[in-house]
Amino acid sequence: MILFTSRSKAARTAPLLIAAAVIVASCTFAPTRIPPQAPPRAPVQLPPRLPQAPTPPLSEDATATELAPLQSPQVEAQRLRGAPPLLPPGPGTTRAALLVPLSGKLAGLGTSMLRASQMALFDVGEPAFEVAPYDSLGTPEGAQRATRLALAEGAAVVLGPLLANSVRAVQPLATQAAVPVVAFSNDSRVAGGDVQIMGFVPDSEVQRIVGFAAENGASTFGVLAPKDGYGEAVVAAAKAAAAARGTKITAIQLYDPNTKDFAPVLRRLTATKGRAAAKAEPVPPAAAASPLPGSAAAAMPPAPLPFSALLIADGGARLRAIADALPAQGLSAQTVQLLGTGAWDEAGLGVAEALQGGWFAAAAPAFRAAFEDRYRAHFGELPPRLATLAYDATAVAALAARARAHGIAVADTLADPNGFLGRDGLFRFSPSGIAERRLAVLVVEKGGFRVVSPAALSFAGS
Template sequence: MVEGFRGIRAVAWLCAAVMSIAACDTLERTPPPQATAPEAAEPAAPVDAAGQLAAELSRAGGPIMLAGHGGGMPYTPPNDVAPGTARVAVLLPLSGRLGELGTGMLEAAQIAVFDLAGSEFELMVFDTEGSPESASEAARQAVDQGATLILGPLLAASTRAAAPWARAAGVPLISFSSDRRVAGDGVFVIGFTPDAEVERVVQHAASRGITRFAAMAPDTPYGAVVTEALRRSVDSVGGTVTHVELVDPRIPDFPGALERLTGESEAGQTADPGAGASGTATVMVPDRSIAESPFGFQAMLVAEGGDRLRSLAATLPAYGIAGGVVRVLGTGTWDEPWIRDEQALHGGWFAAPDPHARSGFVQSYTLTYGKPPARLASLAFDAAALAAVLGRGLGGTTFTMEVLTVPSGFVGSEGVFRFRSGGVAERGLVVMEVTPFGTEIVSDAPESFIGI
């Protein structure tokens, strides 16, 4: 029995071993589950933060507010991009004959930085000494020190000298000049351009029925810009420029120029008819009776300012250009408090930034420094405010062509403005009329560029 039991146990053990081996073989032959490799993620596209910012500014629906005392829409910087440092250089004549003006403009820029800049903003100051050579050296130093935007210089010649350094480094430059000829290829002009002032006042005059224009301007590059702007603007409204007199700036012969324009001598005698009028025109004068003009023009643009304007104004009545017979037009050089004292200019029109918009900046500057600002100080404030506000978003990477030329523009201390693609600032201007009590607005400035 024992042997039989041992035999049975051996057979059972053998069967179990075989079954175990078979089971193991089955397990070994079963293919392992296939692991699924994770799909490779698409490489993230580089973020064009400045492009996104420009798109957001465009969608804002209106100009961006640069100062608390102006209008416009508040700017909210993006919170998902590390801003970095906005290093902004300002180039101004802090010494030399323009030192007082340059210092006042720097003070205005510092108000903007103090009020509006974030912690990652650095204003670097350079003295151009009022010369192109020093402006060029200042621009070189600014670029070498890592400037991502240059504000200034003040003068056109200095801007031409500084621009090559900025362009070579790809750094935008916002000049305080009013000469549009220096703008373009990364250079912007924020100054008050006379051709824009001429265009605005001509449009207003045309809306009041004036179609024939004359001009008296200095025989200078400024005079050439003004008279060319007059011809272009008058042509755009379907009018005619009948007379243009360019006066020697060194020895201004206003009586001779007026005699050629009007055909009248100073004593009231008719001069050579070949040099004078070509007919009688009717001009509508608001709040006055219709006056008959014995000349071939209804309005005369006078592109003079300061003492030269005073001298010319004293001469106008002797040649019949007073009392509403001819509407006298001016440029921004008329924007002076004493203009009300020139009776011959009463009723005259000129285009300028809105004085109500400027009042907030004037008050802030006066409270800070105990004196009123120079007329051009607002340009430095607006340029620095633009840099400070935009710099809160993306630091130095903000100052791209796309952002600086956003169509909706900005609201600064002088009202709404924007840079066109050519680099020249377009501004919303009012039309002012000279009265015995000062000046008053007869045509409001636009509050935005929507539809323009």
């Protein structure tokens, strides 16, 4: 078993930064939990890139100037599975178990998440905190075996696993041991009790983008989503968001996730009963007076569509296939305001001309940019989108370790209502165990994305 600690000289000198009105270096962490009724304070700032200082090494060689590259996923996984058990953590030391797939079809993603966790560990530089990685194999059975081993070896918090079925498999073990789990899943159905989920759940994204579109003139919404758990969650969130703002969902179309040809799907969506008699959405006075770039809702021309904004809840190859089919069905930036979820947050999306001008809600890119630059410098490639989850989870666990040394339970640190400012912006764990996030709204342009509505930097008023 490999054990990563922060006990190198380089790591001990890395200051932890806390955010107040501004970020101040070298201040101390106040080891007290802020109760919900207390006046709001600024969220804890997870460690940023340290200016004018070399990145501490991941190896024990303090003279190294670069992060030590990991072995291949296969070698790493064999080494983790075949190593002898770890000794219990020393007095006053908090051990976090990192459960990621280091073998199997998700080994590449798991290795990237392990690297991100290591980066956070050495940025934090908390001497009484260590991370022990375990190979979850990408399966429920593998995650369950890894959790049993991690708990037997003294883990005080479990970071991971990645997939919802794996989270379900480990939850009873963690509950029995009274050890919190910070999982990387985005399935809200596995959250609750001792399980917090770090994944990007659709509810926050849909609430943000529907609210923004309504503020800018959209009054009726269509929803296009896959017929699976994610799509159903998007539809439920869209209905709730529209109702809260006095707007309506007028068309919903779910499709088989294996769909290749989206022309029939879009025909069904736009052939909603009454379309022939539908009136064009009027241009809202406020939107007409101050339209945003790329806003179809702010200057909606007459169009016999049953909605003024269309939420497309998909990404990757399916989103591009949908984009290719949009123009033939009369769906364009001139006839409808296209909306997206965080699934749109992928490089190169702007090459799909039909999506240009579309809005989507996602983490503010500025928070992630420095992390991506560092990761690429150390490992020679851009990290996958989910790598930041492992970084932020590890940094939060390090803060919990510091508080635990003062008698504060890990679960109490995780429940801080003021939240944490990490590589994906501001987030906190709700009482139901779901990561609530403050999101930005971005517009798709040919050369990339541009922020049109920044993310809030506090949970004040919520």
